[in-house]
Amino acid sequence: xxxxxxxxxxxxxxxxxxxxxxxxxxxxxxxxxxxxxxxxxxxxxxxxxxxxxxxxxxxxxxxxxxxxxxxxxxxxxxxxxxxxxxxxxxxxxxxxxxxxxxxxxxxxxxxxxxxxxxxxxxxxxxxxxxxxxxxxxxxxxxxxxxxxxxxxxxxxxxxxxxxxxxxxxxxxxxxxxxxxxxxxxxxxxxxxxxxxxxxxxxxxxxxxxxxxxxxxxxxxxxxxxxxxxxxxxxxxxxxxxxxxxxxxxxxxxxxxxxxxxxxxxxxxxxxxxxxxxxxxxxxxxxxxxxxxxxxxxxxxxxxxxxxxxxxxxxxxxxxxxxxxxxxxxxxxxxxxxxxxxxxxxxxxxxxxxxxxxxxxxxxxxxxxxxxxxxxxxxxxxxxxxxxxxxxxxxxxxxxxxxxxxxxxxxxxxxxxxxxxxxxxxxxxxxxxxxxxxxxxxxxxxxxxxxxxxxxxxxxxxxxxxxxxxxxxxxxxxxxxxxxxxxxxxxxxxxxxxxxxxxxxxxxxxxxxxxxxxxxxxxxxxxxxxxxxxxxxxxxxxxxxxxxxxxxxxxxxxxxxxxxxxxxxxxxxxxxxxxxxxxxxxxxxxxxxx
Numbered sequence: 001x002x003x004x005x006x007x008x009x010x011x012x013x014x015x016x017x018x019x020x021x022x023x024x025x026x027x028x029x030x031x032x033x034x035x036x037x038x039x040x041x042x043x044x045x046x047x048x049x050x051x052x053x054x055x056x057x058x059x060x061x062x063x064x065x066x067x068x069x070x071x072x073x074x075x076x077x078x079x080x081x082x083x084x085x086x087x088x089x090x091x092x093x094x095x096x097x098x099x100x101x102x103x104x105x106x107x108x109x110x111x112x113x114x115x116x117x118x119x120x121x122x123x124x125x126x127x128x129x130x131x132x133x134x135x136x137x138x139x140x141x142x143x144x145x146x147x148x149x150x151x152x153x154x155x156x157x158x159x160x161x162x163x164x165x166x167x168x169x170x171x172x173x174x175x176x177x178x179x180x181x182x183x184x185x186x187x188x189x190x191x192x193x194x195x196x197x198x199x200x201x202x203x204x205x206x207x208x209x210x211x212x213x214x215x216x217x218x219x220x221x222x223x224x225x226x227x228x229x230x231x232x233x234x235x236x237x238x239x240x241x242x243x244x245x246x247x248x249x250x251x252x253x254x255x256x257x258x259x260x261x262x263x264x265x266x267x268x269x270x271x272x273x274x275x276x277x278x279x280x281x282x283x284x285x286x287x288x289x290x291x292x293x294x295x296x297x298x299x300x301x302x303x304x305x306x307x308x309x310x311x312x313x314x315x316x317x318x319x320x321x322x323x324x325x326x327x328x329x330x331x332x333x334x335x336x337x338x339x340x341x342x343x344x345x346x347x348x349x350x351x352x353x354x355x356x357x358x359x360x361x362x363x364x365x366x367x368x369x370x371x372x373x374x375x376x377x378x379x380x381x382x383x384x385x386x387x388x389x390x391x392x393x394x395x396x397x398x399x400x401x402x403x404x405x406x407x408x409x410x411x412x413x414x415x416x417x418x419x420x421x422x423x424x425x426x427x428x429x430x431x432x433x434x435x436x437x438x439x440x441x442x443x444x445x446x447x448x449x450x451x452x453x454x455x456x457x458x459x460x461x462x463x464x465x466x467x468x469x470x471x472x473x474x475x476x477x478x479x480x481x482x483x484x485x486x487x488x489x490x491x492x493x494x495x496x497x498x499x500x501x502x503x504x505x506x507x508x509x510x511x512x513x514x515x516x517x518x519x520x521x522x523x524x525x526x527x528x529x530x531x532x533x534x535x536x537x538x539x540x541x542x543x544x545x546x547x548x549x550x551x552x553x554x555x556x557x558x559x560x561x562x563x564x565x566x567x568x569x570x571x572x573x574x575x576x577x578x579x580x581x582x583x584x585x586x587x588x589x590x591x592x593x
Contacts, residue, residue, distance in 0.1 A: 020046050029054050032095060037362050040269035048274060050098045050109045057095030061087050063137040068129045069168035071161070077168060080129055081307060085300035086122070089115065090130075093241070093277055103238045110277040111234055114218075114259045115245045117281040118338045120310045121301040123245045127214055128162040130243050134212045135187070135194050136172055140239065143189065144211025145196035148230065150223050155198040156184050158216040162196065163187065201226035209233045213242040219249030219256040224432050227255050248282055248334050250341040251535060258434060260340075261528060268361035270526065271441070282338020284363030285355035286371040289337055295319070297366075298337045347539040347549070351518045358524070358531050375414075375523040379467055382406050382414060387468055390499070390568030391461075391475045391485065392561045393452075397425055397554075399444070399529070400452050402461050403565035404468070405573050412521040413570070417530045417562045418464065419443065420457050424450035432557045443529055454484045458491070465492040474499040474568040499568045503540070506548035509571030510539070516570075530562045537563050 024030040029052040033042045061082055068080040082090070096109035117123065135143050147159035163185050166172045177188040187196035199209050201223045210233055221227065234240030249256045263278025265271035287294040292312075296302050301310045315336070322332035333339040340354060348354055355363070359372040389404040399421050406414040423446045426435035439446045445460060447453035464470075470492065475485045477498040489496045499505055516522035524530060536558040538550040549567065552558045 014047065017043055017047055024052070029095075032057070032091065034092075036365050037267040041266055041272075041274065044269075044272060045096070045098075045109060045274040048098075050096055050274060052095050053097050053106075054095065056097065057091035060090050060094040060133055060137070063133055064090070064129045067137070067169055067171050068125075068132055068165055070125055071164040071168050072125075075309065080125065083122070083301055083307065086126055089113075089126075089279060098274075100238065105238070108239045108241070109274060111240055111242065111275045112273075112277065113241065113243045114263050114276075114278040116248060116256075116260055116263070116279070116338065117245075118299055119247055119335050121281075121299055122309050123247075124158075124161045124216065125165070127158070127216055127243065127245050128165045130241075131162050131196065131212070131214045132165060132172060134241060135189055135196055136175065136192075138239070140192075142193040144194070145187075146209055146211050146213050146233070147196070147198045148200065148213050148215045149198075149217070150201045150221050150226060152184070152198065152200040154217075154220070155200045158214065159185060159196075159198045162214075210236055212237075212240055213244075215242070215244040216246070218244045218246035218259060219254075221255040224255065224430070228430070248338045248340045250334065257340075264360040264362065270361075280338070280360075280362060282340075283333075284366060284371060285352065285359045286363070286367050286369070289333060289339070290319075290323075292316075295337070346535055347514070347537040348517075348534055350539070351514050354531070354535055356520070357517060357522075357534060358526065370520050373517060373520050373522045373524055374526055377414060377523070377525050379416070379464070383467060384469055385414075386471050388471050388569050388573040389461075389473045390565035390570075390572065391473055391479075391488075392565040392568070393454075393457075393476070393479045393481060393484065394561060395451055395480065396422060398559050399533075399561045400457055401562040401565040402457075402464075402473075403530075403562055403569050404464065404470075405566065405569040407573055412523055413516050413573075415522060415524045415530070415566055417527055417565070418445075418460055419529055419562065420445045420447055420452055420460070422446070422450050422452055423448055429557050438529060443527060454481055458484060458487055461488055462491050465494055470494045472497055472572055474572040476501055476568075497572055499571060503542060503546050503548040505571065506567060507546035509567045509574065510547055510549065512574055513567055513570045530566075533558075533560045533562045536560050 021030060024033065032052045033039065033046070064080055065082060070076060070078050070080055093110050093113055094108060097106045098109050100107045131145050131147070134140070135145050147155050147162065149155035149158055163178060166176050166178065166187065175189060175191060177190055179186055179188070181197070184198055188194065209230070213230055213233055230242070234242060244259065246256055251257060259278070260280060262271065262276065263280055266273050266276050266278060281300055282298050283289060283294055287297065295315060299310055299315070301308055302312060302315060303310070304312045318336065319332065322328040330341060334341055348357060355372060357373050359374070363371060364374065385406045385408065387404050387406040389402050392401045394400050399419050402418040404416050408414060421435060421444055426439065426446050429435060435444060435446065438444045445456060447456050472495045473488070474497050477500060479485065485496050488494065513522065536552065537560045539547045540550050541547045549560060549564055551560055
């Protein structure tokens with residue numbers, strides 16, 4: 001893994017960047033370069049020819065406040081007065097531009113937007129206002145908008161907010177034509193040839209859509225095939241926008257989680273995509289959900305005056321109710337404070353949640369003390385430190401994983417994985433799991449055909465062993481391709497050790513790894529597949545408190561091979577340190593359940 005911070009320093013010291021910042025300061029828009037999260041993304045965009053146009057930013061904000069009206073509750077009929085966070089988001093989205101040689105004009109930098117924030121912060125009015133601007137205020141010829149959801153009824157609910165906003169505005173209702181088509185309302189803008197309709201995965205019109213996309217509550221989306229279809233709807237537009245907004249979801253997979261993870265990666269500089277804008281509001285792992293300052297951090301629309309739609313007194317009452325009712329509390333954390341939950345009954349939940357493993361750069365930037373297990377390191381930092389690895393092999397449908405662990409002098413543990421998967425399986429799972437994107441990022445090796453290429457696995461593992469101080473590796477003695485582990489041992493001189501897949505062997509290292517995660521002494525460098533798999537692990541616990549990981553049913557795409565390999569490696573690395581289990585006591589009574 002490249003040292004991101006070394007790259008960051010090289011960017012910061014670039015003479016060309018200093019010149020561009022000086023130019024931006026003279027033009028009066030230097031303040032629109034983000035600081036902290038998103039800073040590196042904006043600096044890269046600046047170096048790649050992007051710049052900020054304050055007039056464009058002001059235009060979208062002024063237009064919305066002039067022509068858009070709110071339609072719900074006590075604000076019904078009032079003009080839309082943007083809050084600071086809404087003004088900032090709109091200015092960023094519509095203010096940044098880049099010269100396009102193909103279109104021979106300036107076009108917007110951002111084509112994809114992902115906003116994640118708790119309920120009651122004004123998501124629906126903002127989305128409706130953005131759609132109205134794209135249709136009536138952006139100046140595009142023949143503008144096309146689509147209100148999108150996975151089901152047509154849900155898409156119609158999203159669309160209704162836009163219809164109501166148009167009808168509440170004398171200016172917009174005068175130029176719009178709203179009629180019923182196929183049982184749903186269609187918005188037309190005759191003088192510009194504009195059309196605003198709905199589409200969904202259960203609609204025959206889902207293929208071939210071409211226009212701006214307005215997607216609400218992305219955490220409900222599970223249809224990867226539909227998502228893949230929508231990805232191309234901007235291809236023929238010079239300034240198309242895919243605008244998605246959602247509350248926090250659950251689990252470490254899915255479309256919403258992929259966009260959240262991309263937001264964190266792009267904003268931290270770990271992934272480069274100058275067309276993508278993302279912003280996440282929510283509690284970090286070190287934030288106290290019982291403190292008012294935490295509520296405000298997670299809810300940008302929370303306040304005590306008339307301008308803020310989310311009132312502090314109401315929020316406090318909801319908090320008091322949820323605090324006293326265990327059945328409400330988890331929903332309150334997710335929906336009102338933006339705390340993601342892992343998969344149902346996930347092992348990681350018992351250790352502090354996914355955020356204990358990886359809280360993301362936004363949360364880490366707000367705390368001086370360590371709040372998760374993430375750390376920036378690479379193989380070059382660990383070449384001389386003794387290490388062990390666990391090997392979990394598969395032939396067709398699961399990932400093959402080799403996970404290396406290092407015991408450090410400060411009693412922490414470093415963890416790094418290697419992954420392989422047949423290309424045919426990556427193609428089959430493409431609608432559900434972004435293996436091809438992970439492969440392009442160098443995070444997994446896809447081998448040709450429908451079976452794992454063990455020669456490639458051998459080559460990669462031997463390469464790592466030659467660079468590292470490997471003491472031994474653990475493997476499943478029932479693994480069919482035993483010749484592979486024999487070859488690894490023969491070509492590296494590293495001793496292989498059998499690790500039977502039984503609870504008596506899994507329990508001690510699984511408890512050790514759990515303790516290291518809970519105490520933030522386990523350290524990883526942000527590998528997304530290992531984090532994804534960690535969220536799927538469930539633990540079976542017997543009557544004596546011993547535990548082992550539970551794999552999903554055969555054929556399930558939610559694999560856990562990297563975590564299994566990590567537990568095996570921990571078992572080998574700490575073989576002389578672990579306390580004996582109940583199974584090691586020859587005098588213990590046997591209980592059959």
